[in-house]
Amino acid sequence: xxxxxxxxxxxxxxxxxxxxxxxxxxxxxxxxxxxxxxxxxxxxxxxxxxxxxxxxxxxxxxxxxxxxxxxxxxxxxxxxxxxxxxxxxxxxxxxxxxxxxxxxxxxxxxxxxxxxxxxxxxxxxxxxxxxxxxxxxxxxxxxxxxxxxxxxxxxxxxxxxxxxxxxxxxxxxxxxxxxxxxxxxxxxxxxxxxxxxxxxxxxxxxxxxxxxxxxxxxxxxxxxxxxxxxxxxxxxxxxxxxxxxxxxxxxxxxxxxxxxxxxxxxxxxxxxxxxxxxxxxxxxxxxxxxxxxxxxxxxxxxxxxxxxxxxxxxxxxxxxxxxxxxxxxxxxxxxxxxxxxxxxxxxxxxxxxxxxxxxxxxxxxxxxxxxxxxxxxxxxxxxxxxxxxxxxxxxxxxxxxxxxxxxxxxxxxxxxxxxxxxxxxxxxxxxxxxxxxxxxxxxxx
Numbered sequence: 001x002x003x004x005x006x007x008x009x010x011x012x013x014x015x016x017x018x019x020x021x022x023x024x025x026x027x028x029x030x031x032x033x034x035x036x037x038x039x040x041x042x043x044x045x046x047x048x049x050x051x052x053x054x055x056x057x058x059x060x061x062x063x064x065x066x067x068x069x070x071x072x073x074x075x076x077x078x079x080x081x082x083x084x085x086x087x088x089x090x091x092x093x094x095x096x097x098x099x100x101x102x103x104x105x106x107x108x109x110x111x112x113x114x115x116x117x118x119x120x121x122x123x124x125x126x127x128x129x130x131x132x133x134x135x136x137x138x139x140x141x142x143x144x145x146x147x148x149x150x151x152x153x154x155x156x157x158x159x160x161x162x163x164x165x166x167x168x169x170x171x172x173x174x175x176x177x178x179x180x181x182x183x184x185x186x187x188x189x190x191x192x193x194x195x196x197x198x199x200x201x202x203x204x205x206x207x208x209x210x211x212x213x214x215x216x217x218x219x220x221x222x223x224x225x226x227x228x229x230x231x232x233x234x235x236x237x238x239x240x241x242x243x244x245x246x247x248x249x250x251x252x253x254x255x256x257x258x259x260x261x262x263x264x265x266x267x268x269x270x271x272x273x274x275x276x277x278x279x280x281x282x283x284x285x286x287x288x289x290x291x292x293x294x295x296x297x298x299x300x301x302x303x304x305x306x307x308x309x310x311x312x313x314x315x316x317x318x319x320x321x322x323x324x325x326x327x328x329x330x331x332x333x334x335x336x337x338x339x340x341x342x343x344x345x346x347x348x349x350x351x352x353x354x355x356x357x358x359x360x361x362x363x364x365x366x367x368x369x370x371x372x373x374x375x376x377x378x379x380x381x382x383x384x385x386x387x388x389x390x391x392x393x394x395x396x397x398x399x400x401x402x403x404x405x406x407x408x409x410x411x412x413x414x415x416x417x418x419x420x421x422x423x424x425x426x427x428x429x430x431x432x433x434x435x436x437x438x439x440x441x442x443x444x445x
Contacts, residue, residue, distance in 0.1 A: 003156060008161045010127065010160075013316060014032075016117075017158060072112065075101075077206050101395065103208070132149065136157075163279050163301035167292065181280070184278040184280075187239045189270060191273070201222070211258070281299070289332055297313065346401070
């Protein structure tokens with residue numbers, strides 16, 4: 001007989017973990033403060049679209065769900081960058097046609113995961129039920145639903161309740177725990193580029209669309225109905241101040257003129273939608289003895305600019321499941337091994353996600369940066385095993401994030417040395433040319 005498990009949070013990672021644990025014979029109850037994702041919309045203000053990459057696909061394969069999920073996705077074969085005054089430029093994600101991302105709506109994926117989890121033996125969901133307290137020593141949670149508060153006890157509790165996790169806060173209460181929360185001073189709003197009036201997409205559909213700007217950034221994910229769900233990122237104060245349609249239209253004319261032609265009611269969408277917040281969370285510990293463990297955003301929320309939030313959370317579920325299988329009968333050892341394996345790499349992901357914000361906003365407008373990226377892809381094509389770009393390692397492999405960054409830094413040093421050597425050779429050649437021109441035969445030839 002397996003353990004009894006209480007999972008707080010029926011989001012993407014909580015539902016996937018429920019499937020994995022149930023298949024190992026555990027009895028799982030999942031409590032979610034929001035309503036059932038299969039009934040109406042419950043994620044107002046959250047990012048609607050997600051990009052599945054290698055880590056998330058690996059986790060879905062592990063749960064035998066990828067073949068069900070894939071028809072719900074649109075492949076994104078690269079970035080289509082829209083720069084002011086220039087035609088859109090397509091940048092493939094990798095040299096291999098298989099190196100692509102998959103756009104999927106959050107609600108579609110959440111619905112599938114909950115439905116599949118409920119088909120597992122001994123998995124039960126309780127929606128519209130909020131966790132209000134955690135007793136870490138007894139592995140007990142107090143939940144409050146329509147019938148009022150009640151206590152639920154289990155062998156262990158999983159906190160999968162997001163960046164503002166109640167489980168994390170209650171578990172750390174009174175203990176020497178580290179917690180770091182950073183809000184980006186930019187917020188976001190969701191916009192929609194509808195299909196063309198006669199049907200079909202208004203822009204090439206199999207790409208992630210990016211409109212970079214110094215004062216804003218728009219990223220568009222494709223949908224199955226040929227629409228695009230776009231996210232407008234901008235300084236939070238300025239975004240909240242956009243209350244008039246004339247002001248919103250002037251803003252887009254100045255910074256993203258092409259978007260006005262793609263979204264007939266763009267100004268209205270900008271002024272009507274809620275403003276979302278962008279937060280990074282780092283914390284330690286991720287567990288308490290053999291009674292409580294955290295996954296996903298509850299222990300490592302990141303900015304969305306590397307597209308790894310969901311993918312890394314799914315990877316958590318796989319690693320935790322594997323460590324529990326490797327330490328049967330010793331959950332404390334399993335939880336400790338899980339934290340040791342994951343935390344150093346998710347800390348790196350937080351840094352990478354912050355850096356990629358600058359790349360998307362500024363780098364895609366820089367000829368020097370684009371030339372460096374082109375050289376990266378050329379070297380990868382010529383030496384596919386010896387030279388792998390950082391983005392490829394992060395998005396198209398399951399190489400741990402820290403290992404990927406270390407390898408990329410070595411490659412950067414090699415590239416820098418090559419540039420210096422090439423510059424020295426060019427300088428020497430130029431000097432020889434000058435000397436020949438003036439008949440100076442002194443010095444090395």
